[in-house]
Amino acid sequence: MTARGVWSVDPRTGERREEVAAEATAQDVDAAVRAAHAARGSLADRAVRAAFLRTAAASLAGAEASLVEAADAETALGRIRLTGELARTCHQLRAFADLVDEGSFLDVIIDRPDDTAVPPVPDLRRYRVPLGVVAVYAASNFPFAFSVPGGDTASALAAGCPVVVKAHPDHPATSERVAAVLRGAAAAHGLPEGVIGLLHGFDAGVELVRHPLVAAAGFTGSVRGGRALFDAAAARPAPIPFHGELGSLNPVLVTRAAAGERAEEIGAGLAASMTLGTGQFCVKPGLVLVPDGASGDGLVAALAGQVSRAAPGVMLDRRMSDAFVAGVAERAALPGVGVPVPAEADAERRVSPGFLTVPAARLTAAGPHDLLLEECFGPVTVVARYRGEDEADAVLSRLPGNLTATVHLSAGEAAGEGAAADVLARLTRIAGRVLVDGWPTGVAVALAQHHGGPYPASTSTSTSVGGTALERWTRPVAYQTTPPALLPPELRDGNPLGLPRRVDGRWER
The missing domain is CATH 3.40.605.10 (Aldehyde Dehydrogenase; Chain A, domain 1)
Structure with missing residues (x-):
């Protein structure tokens, strides 16, 4: 390896700031x-x-x-x-x-x-x-x-x-x-x-x-x-x-009943989540399954209104900004893809958020539209309009592993009506964290948290x-018939370190 200087760069201007190391x-x-x-x-x-x-x-x-x-x-x-x-x-x-x-x-x-x-x-x-x-x-x-x-x-x-x-x-x-x-x-x-x-x-x-x-x-x-x-x-x-x-697409499914019940609320929440941090979160919702018809139209209209008013932002570096603009353009050029709000870059290196729409039927079988099932890093999402639950299921069945998967339900579905439990089971197969009536951006640091998922979301x-x-x-190691004086303190009789332990199948604290 040949040693070269490492420079700090201002992403707002692209100018070098200082040689760091x-x-x-x-x-x-x-x-x-x-x-x-x-x-x-x-x-x-x-x-x-x-x-x-x-x-x-x-x-x-x-x-x-x-x-x-x-x-x-x-x-x-x-x-x-x-x-x-x-x-x-x-x-x-x-x-x-x-x-x-x-x-x-x-x-x-x-x-x-x-x-x-x-x-x-x-x-x-x-x-x-x-x-x-x-x-x-x-x-x-x-x-x-x-x-x-x-x-x-x-x-x-x-x-x-x-x-x-x-x-x-x-x-x-x-x-x-x-x-x-x-x-x-x-x-x-x-x-x-x-x-x-x-x-x-x-x-x-x-x-x-x-x-x-x-x-x-x-x-x-x-x-x-x-x-x-x-x-x-x-x-x-x-x-x-x-x-x-x-990488992760972090799919979202909005049921027909949920869209009919609170289209504007869901559209606004989606806009906030996909634009957060200029769309540079690993859990940004990148694919949203929305029902075709009037209820879905209302959700898309609410999304368009919020996204069009969102302020542009600077991405982390020029390479990411260029890749974002090129990725959005390539996806927008696919047959049947609509661009209600275009995601663009301006002369000052800022990118504005946007979203694409596509009939979900385009995503149910392999083809050029598979590009829409790949993560595009930045403030953009794909809204896939499904005609029936079978079509939505067909799209979900083609997705690789994800960090998160989200479903938005109606009040009745959340209370156990309909097939909501089946939807959760399908999402569980493709994600490490399953959300109901929420948004994946924001990963709480808690003991019960899981931030990972089937490949390619993570490799383990x-x-x-x-x-x-x-x-x-860490890795486990077992000691067999080891003299007490030679055992690590953690494993000795009397529990000298006061550790939580399971002894003969029973917890000891």
């Missing part, structure tokens, strides 16, 4: 991974890990003004949005600290000897241990929550795994500043700098996933980039888990948001 060489990648590998033991103490995570949250919050300013200069996402995102990021760190203290993620299970069982059960004691160094690939659209200090990093550190982050080229200066804050928090607890590594450059990202000391990887980004890294992880002499969040069955995201970075 140099692209990492193969030697740089090796040094960062080896430093992280050497730091594993420093994270062994759960109390230290939890305290580190809380200090990291407090330090990020204390640096809010400068971090938000840096992120806005590189992403054009706006101070209000970025302030909220940083608060979410701090909340994630504190939430994982609480989980580390509580200890149930260790999944301690003890089966005492039972000679009467067939076959006999020996003394077995099982819990989860950290995998090792985790490679994290930062996302473009969330410079805090899915980047250097984001959920992948927070959950890996909570699991006891040092992290090496491959920074996203859209916000390198922000990444450097955040990494410095995290390293300061680590130093406050006597942890080595190697617990948080940071690398820049495309080649560095490829080298990172191939490094023999990297034990797992987390990725948020495009299908193309994620699949290339996933394949590289699988092709290693010793393959590693690759938890990638790739795990979540990248919520408390159970921690499980990605």
